[in-house]
Structure formats: structure tokens, C-alpha cells
Amino acid sequence: MSKFTSFLVGAVLGAAAGFAAGSLLVDDDLLDDVKKKIKVNEKLQDLKKKYDNGTEIVKNQLASFPKSVEDDSELKDFDDIV
Known part of the structure; x- marks a missing residue:
């Protein structure tokens, strides 16, 4: 067998x-308890708000960039001047 096939x-x-171990070893009540603790935790909720705000800022910044230039004649003129 090749290395790639062995890896795959x-x-x-x-x-x-991992999926079998996670689904068989962890009780559903324990998962529900962890989800409740995450929803109640103020620090995690604050972190989530900061993450959401940060991603929104990045999205806005990326949207403000000009589209790619198809005609590069202006760039060539600038190179001629310099």
C-alpha cells in the first residue's frame, strides 16, 4: 500500500x-448540561458577541475594497512616470 492510501x-x-467513542461514551444528559452551562456563562456570551462584531467588521472592510482591475493601463502609466 502506498503512503497516501495508508494515511487515508x-x-x-x-x-x-472517534465518532463511535464520542457518541457511545458521552451521555445525552451530560451534553445537555454542558450546553446549558455555556448559555448561562456570561464570559462566553461576551466572547461570542466580540467574535460576531469582529467578523462583521472584517466583512465590511473586505466589502469596501475595490474590485479587481481588468485594464491595467493606468498601472503601466504610473510605472512609466516613476
Whole structure:
């Protein structure tokens, strides 16, 4: 077997084993309890708000960039001047 095939088989088997272990070993009540604790935690909610605001700022900044230039004649003129 080649190295890539071995890697691919190992990755698939590892992912399947991790999924099985996670779904069989962790109780649903425990997951619900953790989700409730996350919703109640003020620090995590504040962190989530900061993350959402930061991503919104980045989206706005990216939207304000000019579109790509198809005609580069202006750039060539500037190179001629310099």
C-alpha cells in the first residue's frame, strides 16, 4: 500500500473510532448540561458577541475594497512616470 492510501485508511478509521467513542461514551444528559452551562456563562456570551462584531467588521472592510482591475493601463502609466 502506498503512503497516501495508508494515511487515508488511517484517517477514515480514526474518524470513525472517534465518532463511535464520542457518541457511545458521552451521555445525552451530560451534553445537555454542558450546553446549558455555556448559555448561562456570561464570559462566553461576551466572547461570542466580540467574535460576531469582529467578523462583521472584517466583512465590511473586505466589502469596501475595490474590485479587481481588468485594464491595467493606468498601472503601466504610473510605472512609466516613476
